[in-house]
Amino acid sequence: MKKTLLYTGFAVMLSLSATAQKNPDAVKFSEIINKDRAYSHLSVIASDEYEGRETGKKGAWMAAEYIKKQFQSFGLKGPVKDGTDPYFQKLGYASISLTKSVLAVNGQTKENLKDYYITPSGVSAAGFDVKATSILFAGYGISKADFNEYEGQNVAGKVVMIFATGDPTAKPSSTPQQGRRMPAGPGSLQVKLKYLLDNKAAGVLVIDPTVDNLSPQRKAVLQNSNPYLKTDERMKNMAAATALPTIAIGTAVANQILAAANTNLDDLKKKITETVKPATVSINIPVAFSAASKETDVRAENVLGFLEGSDPKLKNEVLVLTGHYDHIGLNNDPNATDKVYNGADDDGSGTTGVLLMAEAFTKAKKAGKGPKRSILFMTVVGEEKGLLGSEWYAEHPVFPLANTIADLNTDMIGRIGEEYLGKADSANYVYSVGSSMLSTELGQIQEKINNTYTNLKLDFKYDDPKDTERIYYRSDHYNFAKNNIPIIFYYDGMLGKDYHGLGDEVSKINFDLLAKRAHLTYYIAWELANRANRPVVDKNQDGSPKTTN
Template identity: 60%
Template sequence: MQKRILTLGVATLLSISCFAQNKLPKNANAVKFSQAINPTDAYKHLSILASDEFEGRDTGKKGAWMAADYIRDYFKSIGLKGPVDGGYFQKVDLINYAISQSLFTINGQPKEANKDFIIGTAAVGLNGFTFNTNDIVFAGYGISKDGYNDYDGINVEGKVVMIFANGDPTVKATDKMDARMAKMALGRKIFYLTQNKAKAVILIDPKIDNITDHYKESFLESDVMVKNEETTKRMQKQHPFVSISISTATANEIFKIAGTSIDAVQGKIMSTMKPASQNIEVAISASAMKTEMSVRGENVLGFLEGSDPKLKKEVLVLTGHYDHIGITPDVEGPDKINNGADDDGSGTTGVLLMAKAFMNAKKAGKGPKRSILFMTVIGEEKGLWGSEWYSEHPVFPLENTIANLNTDMIGRIGEEYLGKPDSANYIYSIGSNMLSTELGKLSEQVNNTYTKMKLDFKYDDPKDPERIYYRSDHYNFAKHNIPIIFYYDGMLQQDYHRPGDEVSKINFQLLTKRAKLTYFTAWELANRAKRPVVDKK
């Protein structure tokens, strides 16, 4: 008995000493089971999730469904339970509005949709559109600037205007625009017409002549959206500017009526460097309708029930978003797939690794006292949809949710740390002190005990111009006064939302160290006597 008392006394002294040094007593079991979080397994997961086969995991697309299936199957294989009526998918009610029919006629002669002309879903409101006109305004390249104005002396209000989709006669041929610049230039042309109350625009687009599947999809695939009252009201009020793209052959039919051609008007503009705008008497009619379609989308949930009869009703939620932005058909270069290895294949991988670590502990009889929900969410890139859906339709009561630890981009070195001594040993820790002083202190104690990384709190600044605190899934827990920590690598420029965000650029040692910091923090939260106190709003 004396030996036991002595042992307890030493343990107490060690504990007091650790807290005095802003540390926790190291838990041998936590360290033992953290071995499941390793670069080898991280690579196995991420090389699949961020492969070309998954097509950038765009919400509502095949690649995202493949990712959801992969995550579900993995959760099931390691023994996590499906908490949604026995399943692992929480359906998020997603819809899009696809073009159901479209019409374009010249002097009563119908043209063939998606060959002679194409009407994009973005140009069609919820209730569709129709118009008829007996004359149109041809306004060259649709440019209005000092020294050259296709609209000089022309009032476009209430008119159907035809322009070249691309090009600018005042720009030298050597100053070629890339796809992004061309899209911005077209946006400025359309903005001018909307501001000046034109009825519609007909865009002469040579890409329609031999339209590729990807280019066609960029017109016909509408943005997926969450179906709720707010979205429906917004769509009903929306009156988008009508835009119709036509082939050069279709354009020449119209020009022929005016006794000219594309080559003739372009040649005249280039030789004189003056606009060749004119009114063309031609009967044009156009219409399009939309149909609502349901789209598959789901959060993937795996549940580990706590071992303590009193504490297991309390739930810690670990999140990462598995979606990305898909394929960009008009990007320069042969690689058009945005693989999203870092954003957020890395954070999703972190969640899978932590799930394995905790399940190994559970199987060895060392599982957490509180329950843990491992949740990878959809639609983050669209507007934090999946996490918002969960916060509005929680599987476990929000009042029983003690905290959310969110990993979103944990696999690379951000711009501010490139070439610096801490480049391979830092993480931006965001929001740990926003709602709970206690959680903030615990986070630092865990780091000082286990991982000894540099915690950068830059983005906790209320004046942060990037507003990072509001830009990932943790925010949908924070707004319900649930304490959160958001772990982030700070990559905002290099390859961000570009095809260059590839698996080959991931630092797997750094990814796993950051995932371990999250895991050790989760271990403490899931096993300590009390949940973190919320003392701020």
């Protein structure tokens, strides 16, 4: 029979029920975590000189160098062995640029980024060169039992033209889904292209009306792709994306092709929608399109500082303290007076917290009071691009994930969020996210430590499975949590106009509150690094109790 582990949680609850006595050593070395020291770091990290710290850009490299020098000055070791710098874990990060982009219809050469575009990430190193004497127009590209636009057609070796989006048979959902990724439907471009790839089409012309009015920013991306992370999963996805030569065409090119069949986009859309019947037709018009690309490595690194534990039996276990040092870079509006997205709160504040804790723990070790377990202080890059730095570490861990006991992540700990403005406890709260998601025990440890040392109001709002903001999934702790490593994510809830805005400045940071939140993280880290046992993982990824047979 199945038996839940309730007895374990009950025993832990009894052991932690009373407020513990303060550890005088922990208190002594916490003094370095103060508002003045916080300001000294954050005023540099979030300065205009660092240009918003965008991943892959000069400002981020400057921030990485600053953090490295701080780690060195504290006495932390660089643990990275497979690079030129032991403090830098270099990400496999690269961009793709087009070196060739050609489209000709009926012998007429079209203009790139005006009449069509080819996505750089959709072109492999080998490139492609497609030529055909006719084009198969297949409407919306739908292939399902009651509406199959490929019925009676063999697409192998053919160039197929389809609308980028839409499904004339789709019914609007009366129950919108929140907080859940739904499977792609037959009207999604992903599904349409997979059908054509599986059936060996030679290439695809995707009718995309946005081609008619591309913004300067979009054009820049389409000439040189945003850098991408070369993890195993992403590389597999990219290989699939480049397997089928695909080009997006605007309405002018599409109508030129359709004119050869005495029709046009508007008439065809109306016909298909009203009749809910396919209007597939082979059009005798020659087309040729080709592309080539090159990949360029982009510098991006996580910055790691390592403090080895003092207990021979426990030092192989590692506690990780994280914060992301990157932000979103510069304001490209030529009329703007403020050019820098400083990211003081997001996440200069959390990075500052990591630096303060690193200095406190290294001072403790120098005084003979070092932690029993090892601690990895890691400021990660690429969070704003999609949690890239922590994803890279999770796939290429410097220390085995099996030996990693927890991750405490500080991402935005320097401001008062909108919900707390004007409230009595506005300067004495923090959102605690995920503390009991995987480990009941870790949540109870947090409660004990907070009651003993800091007495912050812990707000668990974002632990609600119905949270529409999905905060639990939106910072670097998640790449540890998805590998069953217990986490706590500390966050101030600042999601107003200054979030990713030009107003996220050092002048708006509450340094007393930043220091207090860093104190809470530090004291929990002290407890985790010195207690006899690592936190028990007693829950599944969805927060449900683990069971044993």
